[in-house]
Amino acid sequence: MPPTQVTTYTHGMGENAFEVPLDEADGHLPDVISAAAERNAIAYLTDHGRRVAAIVPADEAWYWTSGWQSAEAEADADTREGRVRTFDSTDDMFAEIDAVRGDDPR
Template sequence: MTTVSAQTYTRLMSENAREVPMNEFGDRLGDVIGRASMLGEVIYLTVDGTRVAKIVPHEDAWFRSPAWQAMEHEAERNRMAGDHRTFDSADEFMAHLEELHHQADDSGAPGQ
């Protein structure tokens, strides 16, 4: 596998992602993608500084989907607004989930 120098990547981002200019690789792009997959990195392919593609490791694709990201943003908005509940133990959390499940059963809502 081809080793890629640090200067090849334009910047490291907080989501364990890297921007990679497509014109620097030619026929070695497959090696870069394979290496990123092994490291669990997201790769943004760029052309003239513009992101043109996003490559996500297969096992992370569900998390990177637009639908899941929308739910992540909603959860963060709720957290920031104080609209959440914390639990002192896993048992307390599980009891709460069980209570919600019973409430849903009693209301005629479809069960999980």
């Protein structure tokens, strides 16, 4: 008997992701992995509706590292607390970066 097609046991989601209950993924994990890679999406494995694991496309795994997630949380906190600057142009932004680094060519 051929394996069940992934699309028959995954549940579409608004984000670029889909969920697969563990009991439905049992024996079909290669299909779930292939579907995640083909869709360039995250496949969340669920247990009674609770996400317990994620299959992430390899070229996006860097984003989910603890270091990157920590930096994302820090950036979110900076935004909430108003510790941000806006610039009229990218040239102005890079000039500010150069000045802060001490690389100001002026």
